[in-house]
Amino acid sequence: MTGGLEYVLIAVAALWGAAAGALLPRAAHRFAVPAGEEWRSACPRGHPLAGWLGPARCRACRETPYGTDAGTASGAGAGAARSTGARPAYGTGAAVPATVTALVCAALAAATGTRPELAVWLLLAPVGVLLATVDFRVQRLPDPLTLPFAATALALLGLTALVPEHAGEWTTALLGALALGAGYFVLFLINPAGMGFGDAKLALGAGAVLGWYGWPTVLLGTLAGFLCGALYGGALVVARKAGRKTSIPFGPFLISGAFVGLLIGAYTA
Template identity: 70%
Template sequence: MTALLIAVAALWGAVTGALLPRAAYRFSVPSEEPWRRTCPAGHPLGGWLGRANCRTCGGGQSYGPGGPLLAKSYRPGVAPLAKSYRPGGLLLPTVTALVCAGLAAATGTRPELAVWLLIAPVGVLLAAVDLRVRRLPDPLTLPLAAAALALLGLVSLVPEHAGSWPHALYGALALGAGYWLLWRINPGGMGFGDVKLALGAGAVLGWYGWDTVLLGTFAGFLLGALWGGVLVLAGRAGRKTAIPFGPFLIAGAYAGLLIGAYTA
């Protein structure tokens, strides 16, 4: 039964992850700029879910959050070959599938698993966008927090759940307030998007109690510090170089959630 649940969760992650590339491309713009409405060639682009490709471009041009990896290839009388962009087409589905499989293995058949599987693709999308352009879009962070609290409120009415909705609410408020304080103390070291993301992270961590909130928060800062240290040692960053913290906040919350779910 557990193996089947993990397989179904992984399949869910692969399918939902395959729908993320277009949203990742459209959201991956610098701060204060509007979301992308066109492909790299300037053709209008509609919708937010699905493959990152433009059917107007000759040969079907694919794109993603990064810049082009391969130059155009033209031959007289032949449609342009497809151009590939960062990241690869399998990256987001693979990561999302692994995340969902891990959540299923840790949570088991408890009803809150449905919530984790629903919000996991959003976390992967946020991490992908922040890694590329150091931006956490409001249309993702704020609805994530609201959806997490609303869905967990429904799950709290279902028997055999292992968490507490009041603790989820308090966790969201506490972690959001903590990150807001850090942002006020050092606005250059943390973006306000991290504060908004902390609301959702605090909600999912708080579901399993304060120990999980502290564990997930510590894990996020630890992972961010380790990555910054690696960049400094590699000569790719200085001591004051800013790095996108959203992916580490999400990774820390994921680690805390796995442990909290497994021990609940």
């Protein structure tokens, strides 16, 4: 790939990542609920939320002054809310997810080049960022994200295997998904307090993307995930913010390890 085309590809990937990441705050807010609870369907003041993608802002809150119940504000009160700066945001802003997703997509483009599997990585990257965000907040990996993530990865990679100039194997991707998912499921059975069932489901998708580039990439990505998790847990212990038995979300490190393995696998393919 020529230098000029490489830079253009990286720039386009970064723009895609920024745009996709900017749509994640609302989904993160709706999914970030403790285990056993239903997904959020309203803002903190009770206004119904429309859709899953977009900024974490509520249009109805702009029209209802704070301190007034939803649906009871008068027209004069609504005008006062606009003039006094009522805060319509109900979650975090889009700057962090947009920046992180843009960087992830740019790195994937730089490592993969013009090979067709890049399109798969760019489509899956925002979902990975969303999963890591939700797990960090509430230590939960939602089934509506983890299972479709794995199925979509395998389906898209199956189509990519039919396109010339790809640099992976779909069969190994399938076997990688089964192997990594089974491995994490065994860890869940051995120590449910340390490894959640959601991690085992997420491992299916991680194994698929890593397996595309072969078994060494699966091993590398898996080890990188455990190393990242161990470093994070050790840092918390040293900082006295957690004990040796404190539960930490492992999904973000599973995803980080898969990202590291995927970058190296793509670059060396």
